[in-house]
Amino acid sequence: MTGLYPIDITEALFVDMITDTFIELNGPLYGACFCRDAATKREKIDDFLATSLPKYFAMLEKTVRGKFFLGEKLSLADFLLFDAVAYLIRPNMPVFDLSTYPKLEAIVSEVKALPTLQEYLSKTL
Numbered sequence: 001m002t003g004l005y006p007i008d009i010t011e012a013l014f015v016d017m018i019t020d021t022f023i024e025l026n027g028p029l030y031g032a033c034f035c036r037d038a039a040t041k042r043e044k045i046d047d048f049l050a051t052s053l054p055k056y057f058a059m060l061e062k063t064v065r066g067k068f069f070l071g072e073k074l075s076l077a078d079f080l081l082f083d084a085v086a087y088l089i090r091p092n093m094p095v096f097d098l099s100t101y102p103k104l105e106a107i108v109s110e111v112k113a114l115p116t117l118q119e120y121l122s123k124t125l
Helices: 009-033 038-063 076-092 102-112 115-124
Strands: none
Touching: 009 038, 009 076, 038 076, 038 102, 076 102, 102 115
16 A cells, blocks of 8 residues: 555645644553553553543544545545554453544544455454
8 A cells, every 4th residue: 555645735734633643642542551550551541531532532533524534535644543443442442432433433444444454464463
């Protein structure tokens, strides 16, 4: 897959903004997912689900411009969301309900259904 970073400067800035949002989100997300102490991990997950996730996902939900973050164009931003949800949030936080954010849920479903991604995942997992 190529062309995941836009050539158009405005679209590139938009993808950069989403990338920066995931960089900010990764601090509390990784802190919750990779904490070694079980009790502390539970506290961090609860805090993440109550504060960080709603804050960032509500903002991201408002930025979706169509089928993907960039409307009909698949971009790096869509893969960042898919990766965070599929490999960090869902496995570590099964109580999380993505349907609260229907536009983000739709992006995750679209990315997951990509034939090229399915082919790649079938060879690597």
